[in-house]
Amino acid sequence: MKLAPQSVPYRALQKAAGTAVALFVIVNSGGFGLPLAVGGGAAILLVTFAYEVAYYRRFEYVLTEDTLDISSGVISRREREIPYRRIQNVDVSRGVIQRAIGVAAVDLETAGGSSTEGSIRFVTPDEATRLQREVQRRKSGRASRDDDAEASGTDADAVDPGGDDAFGPDEEVLFAISPGELAMVGALSFDGRLIGLLAFLSSGSFPVLSSFLPETSAAALTATAIVGVAALFIASWLIGAGVAFSNYYGFRLSRAGDELRYERGLFRRYSGSIPTEKIQALRITDNPAKRALGYASLSIETAGYAPGQGSESGNQSAVPIAATDRVYRLAHEVESFGTPEFNRPPKRIRWRYVIRYTLIVGVLTGIAYGVNWYVSPSIPWYGAAALLLAVPPAAHLKWKHRGYWVGEDHLLTRNGFWSRTVAVVPYYRIQNVIDSRTVFQRRWGVATIVADTAGTGSLTGSDAAAADFEVGEAEALKQTLTERLATAGAARRSDGADSFEWLDGDDGGEDGVDETDGSVESRTEEGKPAEDEEPPGGEKPAGDERGGVDEGGVGSEDAGDEPDDDVVADAEADDVASEASSEEDLDIPEDGVVRPDFSPSDRDYSEPAERIDTGEYAVDQNPSDADVAHGPGSGEEREADGDAADGDRDIADGDRDGEGETPDDR
């Protein structure tokens, strides 16, 4: 499908504007005269327009069965296929001008890469909505594909903007911002950028400024400074309020089927969708002001936003503010964690914070003293020491706000003395577990456990961390997290469709000789559990049968097995089809998935190995391009191995030999 035609002039103007202004300035200052400037501007516009026309002609996106294909690029061309299953979120944004001319920008985020993977600039708003819905439906709604086909067929020509949900699942509004809350967001927002900008400007120009300042008393100077700072803060606050108001105007979060949708913005409208299965973590934050008023904010994290895109874009779906219980209700809607009961760090750790804060106050006092000594009016520099009074309560609060809770499916952590953050991380989203102890922590006998996820919050330093817990407790938590991660993963796997495909046990027998590599492999996989368990009684006959099979290709591998081959046979003979009959007797573990036992090897990887230890794994054991066990002469080889074999260890050796020597045979 093509972009919206009106995107061509818009893109051209957008691109040319900056260049034209720059050129105009250059030309003006160079004294080339107006006609030349106008001519240059027109030429640039023409070139960009031509480029954009080419871009428009080249740009094409297609919704195929499994992927969204985008081919684009004028000079260097690019074809990109994005599997629907890998799409993290779909965001649509429309600026004021874009709304006026009726276009919208669509961004599709996946977890990989450093920038937005699918950026479609621009399509009509209806098309954007259709894309958004279509991507979701194609991802999840395999069952209703027939309806989809019809629906998308009709949608393509004429989309009714109001009816975009008619063919989608019902939308259930989870949260809609009320005017009171919107006002609250504005009131509690503070834009630090102005202060930062002024600080940056004044740091360079202070010597210049100070020469302009009239000689006045220190008191007057201080008063001016206070008024100035106050004005600055008010201005920052007003800006922050304005930005927050326009950002969150009309915020709405809703659930439709298995995805969340959000909408917000006054001037620039944002809307987007987040599949619930892609949510990495939830974060509930508050600060003293919000706490006092009983409010909190919630942000929903996915892996979609790239590091460079800043925290603002990562939080597009954040609920800016709502009553605390409402936030928790909402969080429960999204991820149903139970009622958290946080474990706190040991009480003695408060002394650590006391020491830390005392040191900070000491440093501040030192700085105040230094300033006083350098500037020379006698300001009460020791006033900073009064902060010492605040140290004990701060330390207590810090301790009080720290904690973690191991829920049924989620880990909750809480941190922060000033602005408090509760992070909710589902176990199956944990990527790795980090246990770190600084020198000071070691002195206190405590450790910090970080559950790292692919979400964006970890980049801004607000990981889900259980900080300053007793070493023993921390170790236990780490262990628990690792285990839960594994079990949660297994549980999800058994729910999902992508489990092993089992072969029927009764297609065994002599047929196995003719099996292709592929089926032999899967059989091997299947047969592996036999290693753990004592072979059932039926094993021996199977072994005899094997003798018969040996004349064929597959079984010949085991021809050389010694009579005491129970162990060796279990490991090696799984390729033999006749074995399949005995596999029906296997115990199935609780999780319903029969997993082979691949005990890791004892190899020291800092030393070179003679051969690659492939363990017992099927993929390496029977590489499709080398029919290791099937080659002629492999029987003799086995003979030699079998002679040497008198323990479990030799299985791997035999394996290794099989791998290593086959090339010689060929």
Place this chain on the structure above:
Amino acid sequence: MTAQTLHPRVQVVWVLRAVLLSALVTAPFVGGAYFEYLPRWAPVAVGGVVLTLTVAHALLRYRRWSYEIREDAIYLDRGVVTQVRTTVPLVRIQHVDSRRGPVERTVGLASCVVYTAGSRGADVRIPGLTPDGASDLREELKRLAIRADGEDAV
């Protein structure tokens, strides 16, 4: 598999790095002394202290470093000042690199980098392996990761 230590020769790499770092830190002081802003002994003292600290750090780092590949995860234990123990579940491995930097090549070593989708511990590097050891480890991890058969990590 029991906890593995690194190849002793990795100390050469780290000590070299420490020397380089000390040289960089000392350079301004040498300049200062040359132009007689600083007393003659300053660069010697600074260089000595920094060199001692960084070399000690490098040696201690070697002694602390250990890794272990268990059935379900890779365990790493490292860090001198801040001790860090990382657990990388095998299901979470995205891809594995074995790489050899120029210094590593000269001393005949290699390292193995394990990538996960996490944001903080996204890449975990196991240094101090022999080249064969590194590629074996890479293969082993690949095998274990395939076997672990995780659902989509993100």
